[in-house]
Amino acid sequence: xxxxxxxxxxxxxxxxxxxxxxxxxxxxxxxxxxxxxxxxxxxxxxxxxxxxxxxxxxxxxxxxxxxxxxxxxxxxxxxxxxxxxxxxxxxxxxxxxxxxxxxxxxxxxxxxxxxxxxxxxxxxxxxxxxxxxxxxxxxxxxxxxxxxxxxxxxxxxxxxxxxxxxxxxxxxxxxxxxxxxxxxxxxxxxxxxxxxxxxxxxxxxxxxxxxxxxxxxxxxxxxxxxxxxxxxxxxxxxxxxxxxxxxxxxxxxxxxxxxxxxxxxxxxxxxxxxxxxxxxxxxxxxxxxxxxxxxxxxxxxxxxxxxxxxxxxxxxxxxxxxxxxxxxxxxxxxxxxxxxxxxxxxxxxxxxxxxxxxxxxxxxxxxxxxxxxxxxxxxxxxxxxxxxxxxxxxxxxxxxxxxxxxxxxxxxxxxxxxxxxxxxxxxxxxxxxxxxxxxxxxxxxxxxxxxxxxxxxxxxxxxxxxxxxxxxxx
Numbered sequence: 001x002x003x004x005x006x007x008x009x010x011x012x013x014x015x016x017x018x019x020x021x022x023x024x025x026x027x028x029x030x031x032x033x034x035x036x037x038x039x040x041x042x043x044x045x046x047x048x049x050x051x052x053x054x055x056x057x058x059x060x061x062x063x064x065x066x067x068x069x070x071x072x073x074x075x076x077x078x079x080x081x082x083x084x085x086x087x088x089x090x091x092x093x094x095x096x097x098x099x100x101x102x103x104x105x106x107x108x109x110x111x112x113x114x115x116x117x118x119x120x121x122x123x124x125x126x127x128x129x130x131x132x133x134x135x136x137x138x139x140x141x142x143x144x145x146x147x148x149x150x151x152x153x154x155x156x157x158x159x160x161x162x163x164x165x166x167x168x169x170x171x172x173x174x175x176x177x178x179x180x181x182x183x184x185x186x187x188x189x190x191x192x193x194x195x196x197x198x199x200x201x202x203x204x205x206x207x208x209x210x211x212x213x214x215x216x217x218x219x220x221x222x223x224x225x226x227x228x229x230x231x232x233x234x235x236x237x238x239x240x241x242x243x244x245x246x247x248x249x250x251x252x253x254x255x256x257x258x259x260x261x262x263x264x265x266x267x268x269x270x271x272x273x274x275x276x277x278x279x280x281x282x283x284x285x286x287x288x289x290x291x292x293x294x295x296x297x298x299x300x301x302x303x304x305x306x307x308x309x310x311x312x313x314x315x316x317x318x319x320x321x322x323x324x325x326x327x328x329x330x331x332x333x334x335x336x337x338x339x340x341x342x343x344x345x346x347x348x349x350x351x352x353x354x355x356x357x358x359x360x361x362x363x364x365x366x367x368x369x370x371x372x373x374x375x376x377x378x379x380x381x382x383x384x385x386x387x388x389x390x391x392x393x394x395x396x397x398x399x400x401x402x403x404x405x406x407x408x409x410x411x412x413x414x415x416x417x418x419x420x421x422x423x424x425x426x427x428x429x430x431x432x433x434x435x436x437x438x439x440x441x442x443x444x445x446x447x448x449x450x451x452x453x454x455x456x457x458x459x460x461x462x463x464x465x466x467x468x469x470x471x472x473x474x
Contacts, residue, residue: 056080056081056084056085057320057321057324059073059077059081059317060081060085060317060318060320060321061317061321063313063314063317063318064314064317064318064321064383064387066380066384069314069380069383069384069387070310070314070378070379070380070381070382070383070384071310071380072306072309072310072313073310073313075190075193075194076193076194076219077194078190078193078194078309078313079190079191079193079194079195079219079224079227080097080194080218080219081313081316082190082231082312082316083097083101083227083230083231084097084320085316085317085319085320086231086234086235086238086239086316086319086320087234087238087320087323088100088104088227088230088231088234088238089101094214094215094218095214097218098214098217098218101217101218101223101227104226104227104229104230105223105226105227108161108225108226108229108230109226111160111161111164111165111229112157112160112161112164114164115160115161115163115164115167118164118167118172122171122172123171124171124172124173125163125167125171125172127173128163128172128173128175128176129160131176131178132156132159132160132163132176132181133156135178135181136152136155136156136159136181136185137152139152139155139181139182139185140182140185140305143305145189145305146185146189146305151185151188151189151192154188154192154224154225154228155181155184155185155188157225157229158184158187158188158225158228158229158232159176159180159181159184159232161229162175162176162180162184162229162232162233162236163175163176165233177245179245179292179295179296180232180236180245182296182299182300183232183235183236183241183296183297183299184228184229184232186299186305186308186309186312187227187228187229187231187232187235188224188225188228189305190228190231190309191224191225191227191228191231192221192224194219194224195219195220195221195224196215196216196219196220196221235297238344239319239341239344239345240340240341240343240344241295241297241341241345243256243257243340243341244256244257244260244294244295244341245257245295256340256341257287257291257294257295258285258286258287260287260294260340260341260342260349261285261286261287261290261291261294262286262287263342263349264286264290264349264352264353265279265286267349267353268353268356271353271357271389272357275356275357275360275361278361278362279361279364282363282364284364288364289364289367289368290352290367292368293352293355293367293370294348294352297311297312297315297348298311298351298355300371301355301370301371302371302376302379303371303376307379310379311351311379311382311383314347314383314386314387315345315347315348315351316345318345318346318347318387318390319344319345319346319347322346346390347386347387347390349390350386350387350389350390351382351383351386353386353389354382354383354385354386354389355367355370355377355382357385358377358381358382358385359373
């Protein structure tokens with residue numbers, strides 16, 4: 001019965017050991033083979049000299065396991081990988097991706113033109129444009145890469161197209177929210193770095209004929225803004241991050257951000273009752289000190305933006321693998337409709353818990369100033385802790401397949417409250433540390449109940465999926 005810290009230490013040691021032994025090369029040729037002669041010797045996206053191709057799904061797996069957890073995805077590939085992982089690209093071949101890329105690249109300038117026309121007669125659009133310009137001008141002043149006129153103009157275009165895309169009959173005043181400009185800026189940076197012109201000439205020498213033409217089109221520098229818009233829109237809507245910006249809710253319900261933060265702090269009681277009690281003594285609603293983490297997806301919690309992009313690599317990769325696993329045979333990943341941001345990007349909640357456990361806060365200022373720690377956390381350790389928490393104890397882990405629904409609208413009916421009660425004691429015993437000691441026989445008994453419960457849920461899920469597939473076949 002090891003503590004989380006001991007478990008993470010073992011994983012980190014395993015990662016270091018594998019690094020010394022040398023890394024294996026990717027040899028898969030499915031799910032969107034990307035030419036990667038430019039990135040051989042890269043720990044995540046390296047290739048064999050004979051293949052010069054990488055697998056988007058295999059790279060996603062590598063982002064989450066030692067020794068490559070916490071290692072940045074090669075910047076030249078990140079643009080295409082995120083387009084795939086956030087489900088902008090649904091196809092599994094480069095030729096499919098080109099068709100899909102052309103579609104949103106045609107839509108992007110049309111939205112910009114429409115937005116400019118709307119601004120001539122719609123006061124809400126004029127005000128929104130003013131808000132965007134103000135926020136973009138003060139976006140991450142410490143990041144020189146985001147301060148050039150070209151980058152700021154691209155960020156404005158991305159946000160303007162996003163607002164026009166979701167502007168309703170009541171106007172545009174409720175579409176753009178402060179904080180979205182930082183998400184868009186990160187997407188613009190990633191897409192510009194992943195442009196064809198960013199590749200060195202020696203890297204282009206490996207590409208010939210059709211392969212060169214396809215890669216050149218997919219990573220066209222002139223289309224970086226269009227791809228950044230597609231990524232921003234997918235992050236906010238496909239992954240339901242937009243829910244974190246909602247401030248209203250139906251009668252009798254909490255806003256999504258408030259409810260989610262309460263659930264995370266509730267989970268913390270199982271992991272570290274002492275920290276949870278300390279945070280409760282602050283007499284502050286959890287969303288007050290977790291708001292920035294949830295809305296910006298940890299973008300401001302690390303000193304360098306590149307560190308935050310590594311965290312996004314892991315979050316997006318994990319989300320893609322979850323969607324891919326839950327997609328029914330014969331159906332695309334896009335058919336999986338996550339009902340909430342927690343279900344769409346399940347690693348996020350676990351990462352919040354990992355960061356709180358790392359800080360061991362005694363005051364809310366320590367969380368609000370996470371990026372000002374004297375000893376910055378090791379990104380790999382945080383990600384491994386989060387992955388370990390999610391895979392073993394996370395709410396999304398045993399329930400994810402029943403929380404996510406397909407396009408048919410059907411879902412599994414699971415009593416989550418009963419599930420929480422049935423696993424509460426095993427959680428405490430397995431995590432150790434500050435958890436209260438329990439009788440060994442009682443722990444084993446509860447662990448058996450936990451395993452039995454999980455087995456029943458698995459059977460229920462399999463039966464449910466078989467019924468759905470039969471209906472779809474009919």
